[in-house]
Amino acid sequence: MFRTLWVWIGIPLIMIGIVAAMIIYSVNNPTDSIVERMLTYERVFRVIRQHASLLLISMTGATIVGVLGGIMLSRPSLYRAGRVVETIVNIGQTVPSIAILALFYTILGMGFRVAVFALFLYSILPILRNTFAGIDGVDYSIIEAARGMGMHPLRILTKIELPIAFPIIVAGFRTAIVINVGAATLATFIGGGGLGDLIVTGLAVRREMIILNGAALAALSAILLDYLIGKAEERVVKWS
Amino acid sequence: MIKVEGLTKVFPGQTIPAVKDLNLEIKEGDVCVLVGPSGCGKTTTMKMINRLYEPTGGKVYIRGEDHMKIDPIKLRLDIGYVIQEIGLFPHMTIYENIATVPNEKKWPREKTKEKVEELMHLVGLDPEIFQNRYPTALSGGQRQRVGVARAMVSDPPIMLMDEPFGAVDPITRARLQNEFLRIQERMSKTIVFVTHDIDEAIKMSDTIAVMNEGELIQHDTPSDLLSAPADEFVANLVGRHRSIKRLHLIRVHEILKEVDRTEPLTEDAKKEEVEKQLEDSDLRTVIVVDRDNKLKGVIGASDLKRKAGEVAGDYCHEVSDTVTDDATLNDALSVMLECGVGYVAVVNEDEMYQGTITLGDLLNVVREDS
Numbered sequence: 335m336f337r338t339l340w341v342w343i344g345i346p347l348i349m350i351g352i353v354a355a356m357i358i359y360s361v362n363n364p365t366d367s368i369v370e371r372m373l374t375y376e377r378v379f380r381v382i383r384q385h386a387s388l389l390l391i392s393m394t395g396a397t398i399v400g401v402l403g404g405i406m407l408s409r410p411s412l413y414r415a416g417r418v419v420e421t422i423v424n425i426g427q428t429v430p431s432i433a434i435l436a437l438f439y440t441i442l443g444m445g446f447r448v449a450v451f452a453l454f455l456y457s458i459l460p461i462l463r464n465t466f467a468g469i470d471g472v473d474y475s476i477i478e479a480a481r482g483m484g485m486h487p488l489r490i491l492t493k494i495e496l497p498i499a500f501p502i503i504v505a506g507f508r509t510a511i512v513i514n515v516g517a518a519t520l521a522t523f524i525g526g527g528g529l530g531d532l533i534v535t536g537l538a539v540r541r542e543m544i545i546l547n548g549a550a551l552a553a554l555s556a557i558l559l560d561y562l563i564g565k566a567e568e569r570v571v572k573w574s
Numbered sequence: 575m576i577k578v579e580g581l582t583k584v585f586p587g588q589t590i591p592a593v594k595d596l597n598l599e600i601k602e603g604d605v606c607v608l609v610g611p612s613g614c615g616k617t618t619t620m621k622m623i624n625r626l627y628e629p630t631g632g633k634v635y636i637r638g639e640d641h642m643k644i645d646p647i648k649l650r651l652d653i654g655y656v657i658q659e660i661g662l663f664p665h666m667t668i669y670e671n672i673a674t675v676p677n678e679k680k681w682p683r684e685k686t687k688e689k690v691e692e693l694m695h696l697v698g699l700d701p702e703i704f705q706n707r708y709p710t711a712l713s714g715g716q717r718q719r720v721g722v723a724r725a726m727v728s729d730p731p732i733m734l735m736d737e738p739f740g741a742v743d744p745i746t747r748a749r750l751q752n753e754f755l756r757i758q759e760r761m762s763k764t765i766v767f768v769t770h771d772i773d774e775a776i777k778m779s780d781t782i783a784v785m786n787e788g789e790l791i792q793h794d795t796p797s798d799l800l801s802a803p804a805d806e807f808v809a810n811l812v813g814r815h816r817s818i819k820r821l822h823l824i825r826v827h828e829i830l831k832e833v834d835r836t837e838p839l840t841e842d843a844k845k846e847e848v849e850k851q852l853e854d855s856d857l858r859t860v861i862v863v864d865r866d867n868k869l870k871g872v873i874g875a876s877d878l879k880r881k882a883g884e885v886a887g888d889y890c891h892e893v894s895d896t897v898t899d900d901a902t903l904n905d906a907l908s909v910m911l912e913c914g915v916g917y918v919a920v921v922n923e924d925e926m927y928q929g930t931i932t933l934g935d936l937l938n939v940v941r942e943d944s
Binding site: 473475476477478479480481482483484485486489494497498500571572573 | 621624626646647648649650651652653655657659660661662663664665666674675678708710721724725734
């Protein structure tokens with residue numbers, strides 16, 4: 335009981351506490367008038383909110399499309415296409431995130447929506463790939479036993495394939511979310527807002543204090559999310 | 575129960591059929607073993623029975639009904655299925671694994687629980703200990719038992735077993751085979767059993783279907799197969815040591831009635847009785863049991879000299895191994911050879927003493943048969 339509380343509430347609170355303390359200190363003790371003007375609670379909350387929206391919308395979409403796409407490609411009739419898509423996805427993954435944002439800027443222009451769309455596309459890749467690979471990796475004898483005993487293909491998917499592939503799908507989701515948090519800091523370049531705003535502003539006015547606060551928040555969100563997903567997975571997957 | 579007519583399978587992109595014009599009839603309650611070298615089409619034949627493979631030609635009748643007219647899901651739910659790789663679901667507990675078919679059939683929870691526990695007892699796994707474990711925590715033999723329990727839980731009249739004991743060590747394998755035969759004696763299911771091991775085929779079967787290159791060569795009882803192989807292929811398959819193979823066919827309890835051996839002594843018998851029986855017995859050994867007829871040990875001539883005491887119990891030494899009465903004569907022979915003595919004591923499941931058989935008895939059996 336105590337351990338559970340510690341894992342789920344204690345450790346995350348400590349992480350958040352450290353960063354919060356840093357922000358409170360910085361806002362209350364600005365080094366000069368520029369920092370005082372640029373680094374306010376209101377602004378910090380706004381960029382956090384923007385960052386969270388970028389993340390939430392793009393990840394929700396990417397998870398739905400990625401998992402459904404991965405399942406479809408793993409069906410026997412589409413399996414060959416799945417292999418091809420897997421290769422394309424792997425190539426897509428090597429393109430730097432800033433290049434993706436830049437690319438969509440040239441096609442779709444500026445703004446929050448364009449940033450969300452670019453992040454969405456970029457996050458689909460690891461989720462789709464892992465869903466496909468996870469289902470593809472289920473031992474064939476297991477599927478054959480299930481078919482031989484008279485399980486319906488849809489039941490095999492939901493009761494056997496997806497649960498066995500679950501840890502791999504979650505690993506893909508984790509990769510996606512960590513990449514997404516990082517890439518979302520770049521959304522500011524195309525007017526998408528987010529934590530990147532603080533960093534870029536800080537760089538422009540050359541005030542380390544502002545840069546540091548932005549960077550710490552971005553790092554915190556990545557580490558915290560990765561940690562929580564990892565712990566949640568441990569709780570769900572008891573069998574391996 | 576199962577009737578196969580002109581069954582043929584040609585896999586896409588191949589010209590040579592994997593199974594060619596196969597005719598086979600399996601009676602209710604029989605174990606039919608399909609045996610042959612790998613690639614002979616035995617597994618393909620089996621998978622066509624539950625439509626994991628759709629036949630290219632020919633018919634399969636299950637209780638007189640064309641199986642292509644039955645919905646494949648429904649067909650498979652009523653046919654138990656065991657494969658060599660077992661295919662247990664790693665993310666489910668042993669209980670959930672065995673409950674697969676009841677859950678597919680939407681049985682009420684109580685009924686499922688009752689049946690799963692019954693089956694776990696039947697295959698010798700204590701539900702208290704095992705039901706909440708995951709397959710990774712089990713040994714190969716235990717997993718195989720779970721596989722069999724899972725296939726039998728909904729009491730299907732027909733079972734298909736593809737090398738079910740192929741992935742375990744020889745000792746576990748022999749034990750599983752004996753257990754399986756004991757279960758089958760009680761359940762009498764119609765079973766199609768695939769193996770490449772002719773000894774296993776002889777031991778497990780009511781009838782053996784020998785296959786080669788997609789064709790059925792001979793379908794006969796094991797005894798007929800041994801005495802009258804249809805052609806050179808079958809003769810080679812059963813091998814030269816046919817009289818030894820016969821020992822697989824006969825169970826210890828079958829010959830135990832015929833051998834008439836002196837009753838064992840109880841542990842409180844006098845020394846004189848021991849001496850007298852030692853003189854008379856062809857074993858040159860006296861078997862000693864306790865009051866509950868449980869095997870206590872044996873007394874040889876040297877024990878009488880070496881040890882001191884009043885009654886039989888003081889002299890006897892423990893036997894290194896015994897056989898159960900449902901073991902085959904071949905099992906008995908290997909115990910004798912391992913222990914280096916010319917006899918072996920037979921006990922039943924509860925370790926009650928049943929009798930003793932000797933090397934001489936085995937020789938008689940082989941001689942009578944050939």
